[in-house]
Amino acid sequence: MRTALSIIVPAFNEAARIGPTLTALQAALPSIVPAWEIRVVDDGSTDDTGAVVEAAAAAAGDTRIVLQREPHRGKGGAVRAGMLASRGDLRFLCDADLSMPVTELPRFLAQVPATCDIAIGSREGEGARRVGEPGLRHAMGRVFNTLVRRLVLQGIEDTQCGFKMFTGAAADAVFSRITLDGWAFDIETLVVAQRLGLRVVEMPIEWHYRDRSQVSPVRDSLLMARDVLRIRARAARGRYDVPRDRAATEARSR
Incomplete structure (x- = not known):
């Protein structure tokens, strides 16, 4: 059976939080999509993250929970490895803390691929709601986003939200080209997507x-x-430049 949706969860020392996240995803997914997998990419954790994931899969008797162990490179490296190892028709990046309610997931599925190749969660703009964020942290985030928009990426209000959905073809095309392993991988991902001519929409969450x-x-x-x-x-x-005719064919029909 083809996997309709792969959920990629990068995790570094997330033993305390990954269990509840897996429980919430397992409970919600059967009513959302028929065939799915949850791929936890352990980014060289030094705590019991991997053991917690294995225990959760064993307790549920569910082979759709996959643990992918990687050497520690950073969140970007973990996401890249997980995206390229997944075979889902759609691939969803999901932060290990599940700070977005899983009830938001169907909204992403309604957009990809019907209206876009990539839908990115946004904590900015009309309809978005931030709960409990310290004011200083929000202010720092807005300053950083202003820097990003002025220097490399116009038109995106929130590059750093940890919830993004890709078609499988878009994920393969984009993540085979990005190289950054740290927190700024989101920005490189969206720059590459723009250079490939992919359709990107922001989803207020x-x-x-x-x-x-x-x-x-x-x-x-x-x-x-x-x-x-x-x-x-x-x-x-010109490191990210790709001829548009080749890019469109590669990213949408792979």
Whole structure:
């Protein structure tokens, strides 16, 4: 049976949160899509993330929960590995903390591929709802997005939301080209998608802030700013350029 939907969950030291996320996804998916898999990409965790995933799959007797172990490279590296290993007709990037209610998922399925190749969750714009986010964190995010829009990627209000759906063909075309392993991989993903001529839409969602002790706002913001400059330099050198006729054929009929 073909897999209609692959859900890719990058996870680094998420032993405390990955169990409830898997439980929520398992409960919801049967009524949403007929054939699915959940692929947890363990990004070289040093805690029991992998063991929790294996235990959840064994307890449910469900082979559709897949653990993919990878060396630690960063979220971008984990997402890239998971997307390219998946065979779903549609592929959904899902943060391990499930900060978006799973009830939002059918809205993505209604858009891809009917109206677009890629639908990205957005915490900005009309209809979006942020719950519990500290004001300073939101302000820092808006400053960063302004930098992104001015330097490399116009027209996208929220590049960093961890919920994005791709057609299988779009995922293969995009993730075979991105190289960044860190947090800025989302930006490179969308830059490549634009250069490929793919249709990208933003989906306003409800999003709940979860404290992420792994994230250092100052350090990671500086690293992301550095990577934005790398993307800009690569774009200026034509690293992301693909002839439009070839790009459209490759990304939509692969």
